[in-house]
Amino acid sequence: MNFFSLPSKPWIWSFAATVIVWIVTVLFTGGASAFGLSQAALTFASFYVIVGIGQMFVITLGPGNIDLSVPATMTLSGTLALKLMDVQDSMIVVGLLVSVLLGIAIGIGNYALIKLLRIPPIIATLSMSFIVQSTAIWANRGLRIKPPEVLANFTTSTLFGIPNVAIVALILSAVAWLLLEKSIYGRWISAIGQSMFAARMTGIPVDGTRLVTYILCAALASICGYLLASFSGGAALNMGGEYLLLSIAVVVIGGTAVAGGNSNIPGIWGASLFMFLVVSMLNTYGFGAGFRLILTGLIIIAVILVAGGRQAGR
Amino acid sequence: MKLSSGTIRLIIPALSLAVLLAAVFYMQPRAMSYTGLNLLFNLAVPIALATVAQMLIMAVNDLDLSMGTFVSFCACVTATFLQASPAIGILIFLGAIAAYAAMGVIIHLRELPSIVVTLGMSFIWGGLAVLMLPSPGGEAPGWARWVMTSRPPFVPMAIVASVVIAVVTHFLIMRSSFGVLIRGVGGNFRSVERAGWSVIRIRAGAYALAGLFAVLSGIALVGLTTSADANIALRYTLLSIAGVILGGGEFVGGKVSPIGAVIGALTLTLAGSFLSFMRISPDWQIGAQGAILIVVLALRLFLNRLEKREKNR
Numbered sequence: 001m002n003f004f005s006l007p008s009k010p011w012i013w014s015f016a017a018t019v020i021v022w023i024v025t026v027l028f029t030g031g032a033s034a035f036g037l038s039q040a041a042l043t044f045a046s047f048y049v050i051v052g053i054g055q056m057f058v059i060t061l062g063p064g065n066i067d068l069s070v071p072a073t074m075t076l077s078g079t080l081a082l083k084l085m086d087v088q089d090s091m092i093v094v095g096l097l098v099s100v101l102l103g104i105a106i107g108i109g110n111y112a113l114i115k116l117l118r119i120p121p122i123i124a125t126l127s128m129s130f131i132v133q134s135t136a137i138w139a140n141r142g143l144r145i146k147p148p149e150v151l152a153n154f155t156t157s158t159l160f161g162i163p164n165v166a167i168v169a170l171i172l173s174a175v176a177w178l179l180l181e182k183s184i185y186g187r188w189i190s191a192i193g194q195s196m197f198a199a200r201m202t203g204i205p206v207d208g209t210r211l212v213t214y215i216l217c218a219a220l221a222s223i224c225g226y227l228l229a230s231f232s233g234g235a236a237l238n239m240g241g242e243y244l245l246l247s248i249a250v251v252v253i254g255g256t257a258v259a260g261g262n263s264n265i266p267g268i269w270g271a272s273l274f275m276f277l278v279v280s281m282l283n284t285y286g287f288g289a290g291f292r293l294i295l296t297g298l299i300i301i302a303v304i305l306v307a308g309g310r311q312a313g314r
Numbered sequence: 315m316k317l318s319s320g321t322i323r324l325i326i327p328a329l330s331l332a333v334l335l336a337a338v339f340y341m342q343p344r345a346m347s348y349t350g351l352n353l354l355f356n357l358a359v360p361i362a363l364a365t366v367a368q369m370l371i372m373a374v375n376d377l378d379l380s381m382g383t384f385v386s387f388c389a390c391v392t393a394t395f396l397q398a399s400p401a402i403g404i405l406i407f408l409g410a411i412a413a414y415a416a417m418g419v420i421i422h423l424r425e426l427p428s429i430v431v432t433l434g435m436s437f438i439w440g441g442l443a444v445l446m447l448p449s450p451g452g453e454a455p456g457w458a459r460w461v462m463t464s465r466p467p468f469v470p471m472a473i474v475a476s477v478v479i480a481v482v483t484h485f486l487i488m489r490s491s492f493g494v495l496i497r498g499v500g501g502n503f504r505s506v507e508r509a510g511w512s513v514i515r516i517r518a519g520a521y522a523l524a525g526l527f528a529v530l531s532g533i534a535l536v537g538l539t540t541s542a543d544a545n546i547a548l549r550y551t552l553l554s555i556a557g558v559i560l561g562g563g564e565f566v567g568g569k570v571s572p573i574g575a576v577i578g579a580l581t582l583t584l585a586g587s588f589l590s591f592m593r594i595s596p597d598w599q600i601g602a603q604g605a606i607l608i609v610v611l612a613l614r615l616f617l618n619r620l621e622k623r624e625k626n627r
Contacts, residue, residue, distance in 0.1 A: 123611070
């Protein structure tokens, strides 16, 4: 019953759509924006990709698995890391370590709630996100702290024309791809997503695998929050807001099965670039915020209609 | 004494509401009055309506992530079209309800995940709301204002409205044959299908009914706030899901409880007031709401275990 293994790989679509949107946008400006647009798209898509990969691992676990604490985790990690680093260049690595540790802690908390209270992941991660968001509000008091200069320069500059954050996102995707395709862990999460019962019967450590997945998702969200706060010159309480819907949207548009058990990393890149380019295309053509939102929604629904669903996650 | 499982399901939500209410009264005795109760529960009416709408979607094993943006959209329609030219406003609402029914049909036909479809729809509703009201404004229709601010004798409007919502939806979902069918689709849609019913029609009906309740939620909200804005009800997506779960509903299996859902919505509203009476710093209010949610769910787990132990005996 797996239609995704047909020759037309699902991620082809998101890349094809990305190229079309890119061409349409560049044509409008007479080619003048080609380079700048590509760079901006790569930069912003990288942030979507980093959270998207984490969300993808969670969604692969099967129906009902979604991490809603991503935005709160990003905000808290960005806030705490900047506060800790306190504009000192020497603290950059410590800040990164702390934000990763924070992600690990939130991931453990998420799974502890899911497992101990036997509540659906949506509600567990939602309750968790309330607590995390509160902590972020409390921590964000006072002046807006700037990121250390070296770090700020790193996140905003490029290497051979490619934004540094894009390189980071590429490395993370490569690692994620290895994990997913070449490691036993990747086989395990796919197996759990296809049938948790069958996975348990074959002796796969289901609980351990799910725990690691939730930790991975929260840690990636933390890293994204750390980078995004440094990139935008400080942490803001609403900085994670749009990433809740986006993280789910890029995974689904990228061709990962929402019912779980079948994931796709190249597709996340295609979908992330696509989501950013659509918004900038509509901006270039002078559409207002309302039309932009409506068209984004129509595109998401059109993609899911075309890509089709198999026995879905409901 | 023999209790039905439906009654047991209601104990925890009712108990948590009672405990919270007692705590609020203890801390602020002046709340124990007509005006006090009205203030405490006023905002619960639109939340209860949105929770019932979410419950209908959850009864057929789906989840509506666009509830908040849709209620915001309805609030914007209420404050603009429904106020200025009621006929057009009603037409828009009928169209929106039809869109909900169509959503149910598409989700059923193509076996799409409801989470993704409603996610896409949330962008569309949000966009339409921004087009209508780019900045906060509009005006509440006189009748909506009158209904929401009327003062019936002895019992405040907020309580009367909540009881009416609970009773009406209870009969609709738990007692009518259509309600049984909706829950049947959530429980086992194949057996409903084999019994000769059209599952696609039932799902469309459930979605349309959910759309209707969400529309009412938008109208009620504007009746209270007197104006609208495109982001007015974004919290409702999460609040409505949490309300259904607090009220004893389940994500799958068609296990829902309308009375529980209304109680869940009241509890969530009261939790907000309770925290401000506790003088908890505003920083921690959202976090404390999360903690309350976790505590109630832990209690429910405990009660479910007791129930199972009784059965095994």
